[in-house]
Amino acid sequence: MHHVIIGTGPAGVSAAETLRRLNPGSKITMIGGEGEVPYSRMAIPYVLDGGIKEQGTHLRQDKGHYERLDIEVLAGPVTRIDAQHKLVELLGGSAVNYDKLLIAAGASPVKPPVPGLDLPGVHHCWTLGDMRVIEELAQSGEDVVLMGAGFIGSIILEALKKRGVNLTVVELGDRMVPRMLDETAGGLLKQWCIGHGVDVLTDTGIDRVEPDGERLSVHLTSGASLSARLLVVAAGVKPNTGFLTGSGIKVGRGIVVDAHQQTSLPDIYAAGDIVESHDISTGEVSVMAIQPVVVDHARVAATNMAGFKARYEGALAMNVLDTLGLITTSFGLWHGTGSGEQAMSLDAENYKYLRLEFDGDHLVGAQSLGLPEHVGVLRGLIQSRIDLGPWKQRLMANPHQLAAAYVACTNGVC
DSSP: OEEEEEOOSHHHHHHHHHHHHHOTTSEEEEEESSSSOSBOGGGHHHHHTTSSOGGGGBSOOSTTHHHHTTEEEEEOOEEEEETTTTEEEETTSOEEEOSEEEEOOOEEEOOOSOTTTTSTTEEESOSHHHHHHHHHHOOTTOEEEEEOOSHHHHHHHHHHHHTTOEEEEEOSSSSSSTTTOOHHHHHHHHHHHHHTTOEEEOSOOEEEEEEETTEEEEEETTSOEEEESEEEEOOOEEEOOGGGTTSOOOBSSSBOOOTTSBOSSTTEEEOSTTBOEEBTTTSSEEOOOOHHHHHHHHHHHHHHHTTOOOOOOOBOOEEEEEETTEEEEEEESTTOOSSSOEEEEEEGGGTEEEEEEEETTEEEEEEEESOGGGHHHHHHHHHHTOOOTTHHHHHHHOGGGHHHHHHHHHTTOO
């Protein structure tokens, strides 16, 4: 049995290790798209800010790990899947046969249709190659512009600021992290960043970028322009599904899979940022680029590929973000159901905010700022859909009684 895995990120590595444990005698091949040792993209900002060395991004630190597990690692990328003949075609014309295939090819950064984003000095912060260039350009005292203040952009923001650059963030939305935080939380996060020496421009886009000697002239939709040595683009990501054209694999926002992580074709599975996941808070499907979700996908897919049974029951949409020391979170239906009740607590002066969203007697969504002690309790109450009973009204009156509500309700004394 030959298991082939497209992708060498957390999903690909987790799947390969699970397959080796469950199918000791099988052949396992992972195919990467960059020719790098398998690594975690989410660790890249921590190299930029000096927290770790480049080797710290490697998913497995012990030398010879994949050789010891008899897992072959090939350089790709994959250009085409021939499901009829069970072939994976690679750039350059070579091909690999498979018996079972896992697609864990992840996502790629979005490049908005802005003139000048192909100029030297404009980079994403997505690959180790990107990171090495940014390290050279983002020296202390240099002028740097960051396009986008979403989840990924806010992580990059912190790394760049710690490098000592003069940083300006340009965000098209009316607040920071608009897909995670409401106007209050997003506005407070903006003020926090400004207070820490970052210039944050919301409701502002980049109209075009022009060369200016060895620098860039970044023209904004407001009519102003910025001079920068480096422009980092963090405008979101999209699943890497382009190479699946003509394969017969059903694709929506991402690859469509069943509860066993199997695609629309037999013997082909998918996992990670490239997959549509079941969101237990909404009952709908969405692409969840969250590492615990990615690893769960991989475990379920690999178990089924190995001939055993496993189901993926879905995940709770959640985000936890640390931006220059301020922790923000969102869980489930953080923006509410539209018909449920809501409770809020705000201490703007001390950057503390808590918002709870209810559907009947159930807590279905929440967001917080400056209150990291609530993270575990919020996740537990929302994911378990506990009937809060009288605790619902107590939380409406004082949202900070979350811990007491969790203890009471999980012990059956709501």
